[in-house]
Amino acid sequence: MEQQFTKADWVKWDRFYRANFLNSLSGFKSVSLIGTISENGIPNLAIFSNIVHLGADPALIGFVNRPLAAAPDTIRNIQQTGCYTINHIHEAIYQQAHQTSAKYPEDTDEFLATGLTAQYRAGIKAPFVQESRVQYCLSLKEIIPIQLNNTFFVIGAVEQVFVDDSFIASDGFIDLHKAGSLTSCGLDAYYSAQPLERLAYAKP
Amino acid sequence: MEQQFTKADWVKWDRFYRANFLNSLSGFKSVSLIGTISENGIPNLAIFSNIVHLGADPALIGFVNRPLAAAPDTIRNIQQTGCYTINHIHEAIYQQAHQTSAKYPEDTDEFLATGLTAQYRAGIKAPFVQESRVQYCLSLKEIIPIQLNNTFFVIGAVEQVFVDDSFIASDGFIDLHKAGSLTSCGLDAYYSAQPLERLAYAKP
Numbered sequence: 001m002e003q004q005f006t007k008a009d010w011v012k013w014d015r016f017y018r019a020n021f022l023n024s025l026s027g028f029k030s031v032s033l034i035g036t037i038s039e040n041g042i043p044n045l046a047i048f049s050n051i052v053h054l055g056a057d058p059a060l061i062g063f064v065n066r067p068l069a070a071a072p073d074t075i076r077n078i079q080q081t082g083c084y085t086i087n088h089i090h091e092a093i094y095q096q097a098h099q100t101s102a103k104y105p106e107d108t109d110e111f112l113a114t115g116l117t118a119q120y121r122a123g124i125k126a127p128f129v130q131e132s133r134v135q136y137c138l139s140l141k142e143i144i145p146i147q148l149n150n151t152f153f154v155i156g157a158v159e160q161v162f163v164d165d166s167f168i169a170s171d172g173f174i175d176l177h178k179a180g181s182l183t184s185c186g187l188d189a190y191y192s193a194q195p196l197e198r199l200a201y202a203k204p
Numbered sequence: 205m206e207q208q209f210t211k212a213d214w215v216k217w218d219r220f221y222r223a224n225f226l227n228s229l230s231g232f233k234s235v236s237l238i239g240t241i242s243e244n245g246i247p248n249l250a251i252f253s254n255i256v257h258l259g260a261d262p263a264l265i266g267f268v269n270r271p272l273a274a275a276p277d278t279i280r281n282i283q284q285t286g287c288y289t290i291n292h293i294h295e296a297i298y299q300q301a302h303q304t305s306a307k308y309p310e311d312t313d314e315f316l317a318t319g320l321t322a323q324y325r326a327g328i329k330a331p332f333v334q335e336s337r338v339q340y341c342l343s344l345k346e347i348i349p350i351q352l353n354n355t356f357f358v359i360g361a362v363e364q365v366f367v368d369d370s371f372i373a374s375d376g377f378i379d380l381h382k383a384g385s386l387t388s389c390g391l392d393a394y395y396s397a398q399p400l401e402r403l404a405y406a407k408p
Contacts, residue, residue, distance in 0.1 A: 001368060002366055002367070002369075003367060004364060005366075007263070007361075007362070010260075010263065011261075015261065016375065017375060017376035018261060018376065020376035020377040020378075021260075021365075021377070021378060023260060024379075025265070025338070025340055026234050026255050026257040026265050026290075027233075027235065027380065027385060027387070028387035029234060029256075029257075030231030030232055030233060050257055050258070051230050052230060052233075052254035052256055053227055053229070054355055055353040055355060056222050057215075057222060059214065060350075061229070061230050062268070062350075062357070064258055064266070091400065094400065095403065099406050101406045102406035102407050103407075104408045105408075113408070136229055142350075142351075142352060144350075146359065147346075148345055149259040149262060151258055153266070155350065160209065161225075163206070164205060165205055168207075171221060172224035173390050173393065174228035174389075174390070175228075176228060176389050177395070183387050183397055188405070189399065189402045189403075190400045190403070191387075192400060193389075193395035193397055195394075197393075197394055199299065199393075199394070201392070204317070
């Protein structure tokens with residue numbers, strides 16, 4: 001039966017119940033691993049699910065970084081080096097990917113902690129996830145502080161993309177179902193995606 | 205075979221090929237319909253796929269609005285009324301939802317144009333999509349202009365949520381698979397989601 005929930009309800013809820021409910025609400029997410037390296041050369045790997053396409057020309061992608069107290073390493077490394085990688089997650093690595101969300105001490109190398117493989121490519125400082133089948137790297141363009149809740153909207157320009165050509169359709173579309181990329185919901189739920197249809201460009 | 209693509213490649217591509225490729229890259233998306241109404245009382249309905257969870261306390265959700273020249277109605281209505289609804293899409297309505305992306309003349313009522321049903325609820329100006337199984341409304345908090353490409357990051361506070369209680373797990377998680385919510389990729393591909401697993405809170 002349909003229920004109505006209002007702000008007056010969720011401010012009274014237990015914080016875990018509230019977080020589960022409100023994190024699910026925005027829908028399925030672009031869950032990926034962000035790889036960075038500090039100026040001292042310590043790699044970092046962290047799972048992010050709030051990643052959005054901002055535009056294709058120029059090619060810009062944004063993601064939400066939580067407040068510094070909760071998630072300091074990724075954003076600090078990006079500020080230090082200007083460079084980061086985003087790596088899709090598939091069925092064989094989602095458990096290790098989720099494990100990167102654990103509260104490790106600052107400057108832990110989550111590649112070592114989770115068993116995922118850091119892959120360095122010529123001319124790119126930040127590490128990729130070797131196991132990932134869709135990898136791209138970005139240069140930092142802008143960090144917008146969100147005053148409302150101390151999060152940050154981090155915007156990067158896509159610089160390079162590494163993907164198997166068998167996933168790319170004749171019109172440029174990357175078939176993420178073929179790549180086995182997953183989607184997530186809320187804080188901890190992982191899903192595979194089953195194609196329904198690609199629709200034609202809509203006309204009035 | 206793995207291919208490497210760089211900015212030097214995609215600036216040379218046809219714009220549709222480039223748009224398909226780069227729109228797919230960010231991963232599966234939180235595709236939903238945003239319902240608004242103008243100060244003159246004309247409803248508007250438009251599909252948006254770049255929606256992100258910003259925080260649970262306070263409950264904030266952001267979305268990317270394209271440049272005004274391409275997508276003027278939703279953001280103008282939100283500025284005029286301070287209010288908008290976000291409505292999940294399921295298998296029975298994704299074709300109509302996609303149709304809202306057609307370039308209708310300004311001030312077209314996309315509910316009428318697509319056959320989706322505008323649902324008005326007490327005390328809430330903006331229309332919901334009656335067919336949608338997960339609906340929520342927001343009050344505008346901030347519009348952040350992204351100077352890099354003339355898009356906007358629109359942030360709202362979640363005010364009310366309408367969802368069937370059979371979709372809500374005992375810990376507050378909304379089971380979007382039970383609700384039949386879809387995810388999208390790129391400009392035109394729709395997918396259902398198949399649950400793999402909910403993982404435990406990760407600890408070092």
